Amino acid sequence: MPQDADLGDWARIAPLFDQLEKRAPELKTADDLQAWLMDWSELNAALDEESSRRYIAMTCHTDDAGAEKAYLHFVENIEPQLKPRQFTLEQNYTAHPLRRQLPSERFAVFDRDVKNHVELFRPESVSLETEEAKLSQQYQKLTGSLTVNFRGEEKTLVQMGRYLEETDRPLRQEAWELVAKRRLQEADNFDDIFDRQIALRAQISKNASFENYRDYAFRRLGRFDYTPDDCAKFHDAVEKEIVPIARELQAQRRQQLKLDSLRPWDLAVDPLNRPPLKPFAQTGEMVSRTQKIFNRLDTELAGGFQQMQDLKLLDLDNRKGKAPGGYQSTLAESRLPFIFMNAVGLQRDVETILHEAGHAFHALATRAEDLYPYRSAPIEFCEVASMSMELLGNEFIEEFYSTDDARRARRVHLEGVVGVFPWIATVDAFQHWIYTHPGHNREGRRKAWIALMDRFGGDVDWSGFENARANLWHRQLHIFIHPFYYIEYGIAELGALQVWANSKRDKARALNDYKKSLALGGSRPLPELFSTAGCQFEFSARTIQPLAGMLREELAKL
Numbered sequence: 361m362p363q364d365a366d367l368g369d370w371a372r373i374a375p376l377f378d379q380l381e382k383r384a385p386e387l388k389t390a391d392d393l394q395a396w397l398m399d400w401s402e403l404n405a406a407l408d409e410e411s412s413r414r415y416i417a418m419t420c421h422t423d424d425a426g427a428e429k430a431y432l433h434f435v436e437n438i439e440p441q442l443k444p445r446q447f448t449l450e451q452n453y454t455a456h457p458l459r460r461q462l463p464s465e466r467f468a469v470f471d472r473d474v475k476n477h478v479e480l481f482r483p484e485s486v487s488l489e490t491e492e493a494k495l496s497q498q499y500q501k502l503t504g505s506l507t508v509n510f511r512g513e514e515k516t517l518v519q520m521g522r523y524l525e526e527t528d529r530p531l532r533q534e535a536w537e538l539v540a541k542r543r544l545q546e547a548d549n550f551d552d553i554f555d556r557q558i559a560l561r562a563q564i565s566k567n568a569s570f571e572n573y574r575d576y577a578f579r580r581l582g583r584f585d586y587t588p589d590d591c592a593k594f595h596d597a598v599e600k601e602i603v604p605i606a607r608e609l610q611a612q613r614r615q616q617l618k619l620d621s622l623r624p625w626d627l628a629v630d631p632l633n634r635p636p637l638k639p640f641a642q643t644g645e646m647v648s649r650t651q652k653i654f655n656r657l658d659t660e661l662a663g664g665f666q667q668m669q670d671l672k673l674l675d676l677d678n679r680k681g682k683a684p685g686g687y688q689s690t691l692a693e694s695r696l697p698f699i700f701m702n703a704v705g706l707q708r709d710v711e712t713i714l715h716e717a718g719h720a721f722h723a724l725a726t727r728a729e730d731l732y733p734y735r736s737a738p739i740e741f742c743e744v745a746s747m748s749m750e751l752l753g754n755e756f757i758e759e760f761y762s763t764d765d766a767r768r769a770r771r772v773h774l775e776g777v778v779g780v781f782p783w784i785a786t787v788d789a790f791q792h793w794i795y796t797h798p799g800h801n802r803e804g805r806r807k808a809w810i811a812l813m814d815r816f817g818g819d820v821d822w823s824g825f826e827n828a829r830a831n832l833w834h835r836q837l838h839i840f841i842h843p844f845y846y847i848e849y850g851i852a853e854l855g856a857l858q859v860w861a862n863s864k865r866d867k868a869r870a871l872n873d874y875k876k877s878l879a880l881g882g883s884r885p886l887p888e889l890f891s892t893a894g895c896q897f898e899f900s901a902r903t904i905q906p907l908a909g910m911l912r913e914e915l916a917k918l
């Protein structure tokens with residue numbers, strides 16, 4: 361890369377792609393091909409970092425019109441031009457006669473992924489994918505536009521979420537019902553969008569010669585190491601091993617709240633009606649206490665977090681002029697992580713900083729890897745890095761709390777872990793049903809969803825709100841926008857729980873394996889990333905049963 365390359369100017373970027381394309385047929389040896397791959401890799405890393413820097417600048421300063429303009433310029437004028445140029449280079453690579461002479465072990469994953477991408481491409485599907493993206497945008501626009509009038513004030517549905525934590529039950533019910541009714545008014549619109557999406561997806565999979573969209577999506581998502589049958593085993597194991605724990609927790613909650621039955625608006629409030637946990641007042645305190653947790657956990661990881669502070673790679677406090685939410689982003693060419701969040705002093709913030717720090721440790725661990733695509737792992741393993749750090753960090757959460765509050769914080773976290781599995785199984789099983797039942801009608805789809813809610817939904821009394829329950833999937837964005845992408849979180853949580861279980865037996869060894877697996881980045885297939893971390897890549901009852909036992913035991917202690 362030239363030192364002064366302006367990566368916001370397509371006229372300056374295009375010649376770099378021209379050079380790579382021109383060089384491809386002139387390469388004489390496997391070493392030449394490797395050098396060519398490294399140059400392509402560096403170009404991609406630089407472009408990735410340019411995009412990340414612009415995104416970070418915009419989200420940190422939403423009131424800076426220049427920052428927004430610079431980001432949109434990249435999205436609208438650079439990214440669309442990149443796609444076809446990248447695809448040509450991918451074809452140059454897969455068709456290259458020297459490709460088979462590359463060191464096979466080293467390039468196996470890269471080769472598999474590029475070949476997969478090239479093989480799936482169908483020019484006749486490009487316009488269908490554009491159509492699909494427009495419908496996704498329609499879904500987001502519709503969801504984002506919904507508001508309700510709550511006690512004289514207009515509120516977004518996200519803003520309404522916090523009332524479900526209020527101890528005043530009639531107020532919770534009022535807030536919940538208002539939101540449920542507002543969503544139901546749009547039920548037909550959600551179904552319209554979805555019917556059009558699944559029709560497009562059926563055609564896209566047919567164009568690529570797949571029997572159904574499920575099989576196509578598995579290939580498209582690079583699921584080389586697990587099958588639809590493995591997912592079905594996950595669903596069964598969650599039903600058998602996890603749902604009973606979720607029901608026990610619900611029964612406890614019902615008793616603590618002194619209710620005859622749990623209603624949908626009783627699930628987020630503290631069951632003992634206590635005020636929210638207050639882990640810290642200032643963001644600076646959050647950072648120094650998190651640092652102390654890492655100091656106690658592992659010297660190397662602690663050094664990484666300290667380095668992020670020294671290099672100002674954290675923007676954590678909530679302030680005016682900042683986008684909502686939290687994320688970890690990697691500056692791909694500098695090979696450094698960045699964490700963004702909006703801390704306001706809640707337990708949720710502690711979970712977020714531990715989680716995002718896990719992603720940051722992953723980025724730091726892969727700094728020595730020169731092949732850009734290998735500096736990131738598949739999502740099924742990225743979330744092992746982050747979710748493990750929530751569990752391992754929680755061991756020292758007394759840095760934030762008194763003994764009693766620490767126990768409460770751990771319990772809230774573990775209840776969340778238990779609760780997420782049944783929902784993941786529901787969302788995943790629903791999508792398997794949808795894409796293997798082509799030509800189904802809305803009534804059939806509704807019945808399939810209700811059956812899954814009966815199977816995984818636990819003991820919540822929905823009487824009087826059956827229609828809201830039957831349409832609950834409308835609020836799960838992934839079903840509309842990222843089809844089939846969801847079970848990844850369940851697979852990763854199983855990995856994280858195994859890392860945690862290992863650390864209870866032998867902390868030093870578990871942390872060593874964890875760090876070793878992070879350092880592999882995406883250079884090895886998923887089962888090897890998991891085994892290096894000391895985990896099985898397997899999600900049937902064989903793996904889930906002992907983890908469910910551990911969860912039950914840990915919850916009993918809290």
Ligand SMILES: [Zn+2]
Nearest residue numbers: 715719743746
């Ligand atoms: Zn994450």
